[in-house]
Amino acid sequence: MAPATVRVRLYAGARAAADRSFVDVEVPAGGLSAREIVRRLGSQCPSLVPVLRASRIVRGDVYLTRLSARIRPGEELSVHPPYGGG
Numbered sequence: 115m116a117p118a119t120v121r122v123r124l125y126a127g128a129r130a131a132a133d134r135s136f137v138d139v140e141v142p143a144g145g146l147s148a149r150e151i152v153r154r155l156g157s158q159c160p161s162l163v164p165v166l167r168a169s170r171i172v173r174g175d176v177y178l179t180r181l182s183a184r185i186r187p188g189e190e191l192s193v194h195p196p197y198g199g200g
Contacts, residue, residue, distance in 0.1 A: 118143055118187030122155055124162075127195040128169060132159045145186035148178055155193075162193075169195040 119138040129135055139154050146154075148171055156163045171178045172192040173185065185191060 120146075120151055120185050120187060121190045122151070123190060123192040125192060125194050126197055128162060128165045128193040131161045131165045133161075141185070141187050143187060145184045145189075147181060148173070148183045148185050148191065149181035151185055151191065152181065165195050166193065169193045 118141055120141050121136055121138050123136045124132050124134065137155055137158060139151050139158065141151065152166055152171060156166055170193075171181065172194055173183065173189065177194075
């Protein structure tokens with residue numbers, strides 16, 4: 115049986131820091147808090163840690179205001195770092 119995962123999509127500076135567009139994070143069947151998933155993401159990709167500190171985390175199309183939200187296997191998160199431009 116394949117391990118249960120949450121796919122974390124990376125955008126802009128997060129994609130550049132990790133040199134890939136997504137990372138799969140293993141989670142138990144009951145899920146984990148978004149905070150713990152972000153912590154595990156930083157452990158898997160240490161180059162992302164500085165970007166994660168300034169980023170917003172999104173589940174579906176909703177920005178999480180609390181990283182205590184429980185994320186279950188099969189769900190998807192996105193990392194949106196600050197964007198620049200004009």
